[in-house]
Amino acid sequence: MSDDVRNIDDALSRITAYWQPHRLTSINDYDVKVVKIHGEFVWHDHPDTDELFMVLNGELIIQLRDRDVVLGPNDVFVVPRGVEHRPKADEEVHALLFEPKGTVNTGSAGGEMTSPLRELP
Incomplete structure (x- = not known):
């Protein structure tokens, strides 16, 4: 995987x-993730790791x-480790996330x- 060129716009175009x-x-030991965001997520934290958000387009709260x-x-x-947070976006946002491999998107909250x-x- 590390030898392949990745294009962020192409990757986002394939996310439905x-x-x-x-x-x-x-x-x-980190994954670089692309994600489309819209609406409200759940309140959650990541007790063992920080979470980096980089917005590519749109406005993320x-x-x-x-x-x-x-x-x-x-x-x-x-977002520092252990800090409870909830991402939300009134319109579609494209973002990159940097997290240790195995990090679950809902952290300790779990759920649907x-x-x-x-x-x-």
């Missing part, structure tokens, strides 16, 4: 559902219990929005 991260590539963080194109924000990491079609 929101909130289902797809592996774009991996580096060391990451709700924290004490404030909202608003990200636009090319903005990056790291939990999505296994998917490979690009």
Whole structure:
């Protein structure tokens, strides 16, 4: 996988559902994931890892219990490990996520929005 060139726009064009991260590539023990976001996700945390969001287009709001963080194109924000958060977007957002391999999208919350990491079609 590391020898192949990946195109973010091509990868996003193949994703058909929101909130289902797809592996774009991996580096060391981390996955670089592409995801389409729309609506509200669940409140959750990742007790053992930070989570990096990079917005490619659209406006993503990451709700924290004490404030909202608003990200636009090319903005990056790291949610520290153990911090409860809920991403939401009023319109479609395309984003990259950087997380250790095996990180579950709903963290410790689980539930019906939990999505296994998917490979690009």
